[in-house]
Amino acid sequence: MVAAIEAIADVIFENKQFLTDLDQAIGDGDHGINMARGFEAVRTKLSTAPPAADIGAMLKTVGMTLISTVGGAAGPLYGTAFMRAAAAGQGKNSLDGETALQMLAAAITGIKERGKATRGEKTMLDALEPAYDAFAQGLSENKSLLDCLELARDAAGAGVEYTKTIIATKGRASYLGERSLGHQDPGATSSHLMLAALLAYGRSQHQGV
Amino acid sequence: MVAAIEAIADVIFENKQFLTDLDQAIGDGDHGINMARGFEAVRTKLSTAPPAADIGAMLKTVGMTLISTVGGAAGPLYGTAFMRAAAAGQGKNSLDGETALQMLAAAITGIKERGKATRGEKTMLDALEPAYDAFAQGLSENKSLLDCLELARDAAGAGVEYTKTIIATKGRASYLGERSLGHQDPGATSSHLMLAALLAYGRSQHQGV
Amino acid sequence: MKKVLNVPDQVVEEMLQGAVAAHPQYVRRVEGFDVLVRANSPVKGKVGLVSGGGSGHEPSHAGFVGRGMLDGAVAGAVFTSPTPDQVYEAVKAVNGGKGVLLVIKNYTGDVMNFEMAAEMAGADNIAVEKVVVNDDVAVENSTWTTGRRGIAGTVFVHKIAGAKAETGAELAEVKRVAEKVIANVRSMGMALAPCTVPAAGKPSFVLAEDEMEIGMGIHGEPGTHRESIRTADEITEHLLNKVLGDMTLAKGDEVAVMVNGLGATPLMELYVVNRKVAEMLGGKGLKTVKTFIGNYMTSLEMAGFSVTVLKLDAELKELLLAPADTPALVQF
Amino acid sequence: MKKVLNVPDQVVEEMLQGAVAAHPQYVRRVEGFDVLVRANSPVKGKVGLVSGGGSGHEPSHAGFVGRGMLDGAVAGAVFTSPTPDQVYEAVKAVNGGKGVLLVIKNYTGDVMNFEMAAEMAGADNIAVEKVVVNDDVAVENSTWTTGRRGIAGTVFVHKIAGAKAETGAELAEVKRVAEKVIANVRSMGMALAPCTVPAAGKPSFVLAEDEMEIGMGIHGEPGTHRESIRTADEITEHLLNKVLGDMTLAKGDEVAVMVNGLGATPLMELYVVNRKVAEMLGGKGLKTVKTFIGNYMTSLEMAGFSVTVLKLDAELKELLLAPADTPALVQF
């Protein structure tokens, strides 16, 4: 599982400039820098502390590290998301589809409580909530964990596209009013990227076995 | 005589940018601006106050106006020069060569007393002292006032060229040390321009008569 | 990017070290954190005032730590809200037993991070209250936005709530006064040229040689619109009218004014602006009790300025004029 | 030229109007002249202190008019020494019967214009003395130059001679103390980016994107050399070594420090510089009694900074730490 987090960290590092550029267009141009700083700290933490087999314990470390290193809006939101996911995954050493869905639900609830946003306000929720729906749909059709994740990733990607068509009413981009139209949301983008990285990591493991 | 001063003012206005650019290279880029501000004030003064027939009185007005409007190094220097020339020209209604030479001598003495510079330090003196010498030479050869002035103007022009070959040891350009080489001195240039304007004015009057 | 810098990533750390070295009589570092508190913190029997936010707004906020103003300032990464653990440390370090007031500029990230810190401090049984400053009239305060942003008016909150806390007032009283300032202060800014976040390495936006941005935010957030540069008087008139348009002021009312430079705009230009501000306020029969002019809430080396007007009553006036002794604001 | 301006030619006039509007408690205008004096000038029984120079160095010099510092400041055109009649008016306005000390920065124009003013005041039987500040070690003090330039160290002269005058000391005594400061203060600066004189409309010099000028003068006069930008620590080390190299300091000596911004350099960067300054001075066993950090002697919107060190003795230290109450420098 540490490797999965590392895959997430890598995709953030690779897209540091991209996320920053997106944020420069409709925010303050630091999303990539903030996220990269956070996952840099996460990587250091996980490589120095003995990696816990317990998924919950590990995600808690990730969440707390993000909270204390990312700052801005994304820090408390993603930090809370990982903390809540950690609680849902406590005591587990491996993931099944149902647990994964619960963790995603807990993460989203955390983000909504902390940020008081709902779907359609041009935030990370516009990637994450569709992702949750798609994952749940896949699971109800008895699809595999990775297939569900693939559906989630694609839904998140569509959500990112959708953010281009709406006006931001939460976060820094809301100051722009109509001028936020046409731009994709940086937080939705980072959410999509993380799901994509998780999927790619899962597929690579599966092939390897 | 007011028209002569206006001719000087015009040449300063025309060369405001040029003198400023020269000063930008080796000083602080304000010589043209300062001189133009001063002669603007002179022009206003002479057009509002009844122009005195007495050359001395008129030059005193010019000097005092320059002192109180030009500022920087050129203000006190040119101001003093006109004040001293005024004293030498007091009571005269027209100029002969001898008086003109005395006025030039007085002006130069004033500049030297005020600025404590001597020839060869890359200042206006490198235009004015050769001009004086040439004027005196012409006069000793019984040349006309305007011919003497032409010699003076040419000597001043040669003096300007000479300033390119020497290192400044007075004024702001002295901070540059060797790097002032190759640049002509703005103050020497403005002195040369004023002599040239005087000459052109004199010639035009002479032709008109 | 032309800056006097060592490692971009270390700029906040090095700035804090330099600030402590410059002002040891005023501030000390909370060991291990990006937090500066008064040299004599905690002040017993006094409500503690903590503010902070992303770095890059210097002298805000650490420059206002000292007698009569803040007790602690938390420095986030450049233009990025500090994290909750940092704010929490500041709260602990300044709590003199009467609780702590958090002065937050209204940005989603700042509000969330400071709220999380308040929850952490609450778990320690430290009484913590918060106020959120939202003085920037460039942003509409509607349900369609996260609300107006907090900009230079924040300094008036520091000054006046700080003076109130210095009297020994209770937390609720200090909070009430802070909220009164917030209710009565409005600002608006403009930018002529952008700034560069060191870690980003390139300007946060681009303006043409003859263009300016009206309503600019202090993190480079876009303003209301762009247009060709106009005269100082025209720009000032536009900004001040927007500011006054959002306030209820009557002839004879007393106000305080701040003409704030964003970083690269020389004091000369701020004075030219203030000439027009004074003329307009005087023309409306308003009495300016005090004018602050200079760099108070900056945006790195952004060129531009903001104008702030605070409506005073007897209470706010007295607290505004009370003594202060901090690195960036001293008054007898 | 991106500036907040009305008419370039009127910038000094409008600035002075804006300054008087901002600081009526401190300064008033001498009617008809570009001169600001203390609101309560002339102060009877006190030596008057007058400084000034070209405009564009704000807050120098008018920002230092007030109790404990200057009595009057004369504003020339931008970067151009004021004329003698203006200085003369300042002298008359501040003369409280004990004479007037002129504090002049060492530039040919400034020296000549102030000297002419002194002659005019002398004709009125006002006792006038002058001191000429020449702290800039970038310029060699040889017979081949007009001598070192006066830059940010001038503010220390204002502060200390001003405090001395406030004690009621005689003109000769105030002059002696001013000269002691001048003998013990050294500075050097650098620039990353030029400034534009409003009336000129274009930058006073050009630097490449990766270039800096070491030893820059405050009017854009070229410095010792240009080179590629180095780190803040390297630049600071170079400047401070030049400054200290021209002073005689022993372990245990007390100093005051000024890290001065030229206009467009943010406080953040000045703090990064001060970190290195403090480290170097500490490493030499010098004791920094007080650090001034911010924009004191600017050069319009030039980017860059200067470092000033003043060696203190008991007398200078006491006067440095004495109270001051001016628009730009207040201390208890």
Ligand SMILES: Nc1ncnc2c1ncn2[C@@H]1O[C@H](COP(=O)(O)OP(=O)(O)O)[C@@H](O)[C@H]1O
């Ligand atoms: N209230 C909110 N709820 C959910 N997500 C939000 C909220 N506000 C902002 N965000 C997300 O945070 C992202 C910006 O993060 P970041 O740039 O790191 O923080 P900041 O805006 O403080 O600079 C936005 O793109 C958006 O997706």
Ligand SMILES: Nc1ncnc2c1ncn2[C@@H]1O[C@H](COP(=O)(O)OP(=O)(O)O)[C@@H](O)[C@H]1O
């Ligand atoms: N000591 C001096 N004696 C004679 N001329 C001088 C002296 N110092 C400077 N100058 C002249 O003054 C000119 C500069 O004038 P200006 O730019 O108006 O003043 P500033 O140097 O104060 O900006 C120089 O080019 C030089 O000719």
Ligand SMILES: [Mg+2]
């Ligand atoms: Mg952002």
Ligand SMILES: [Mg+2]
């Ligand atoms: Mg010049």
Ligand SMILES: [Mg+2]
């Ligand atoms: Mg941010």
Ligand SMILES: [Mg+2]
């Ligand atoms: Mg000049």
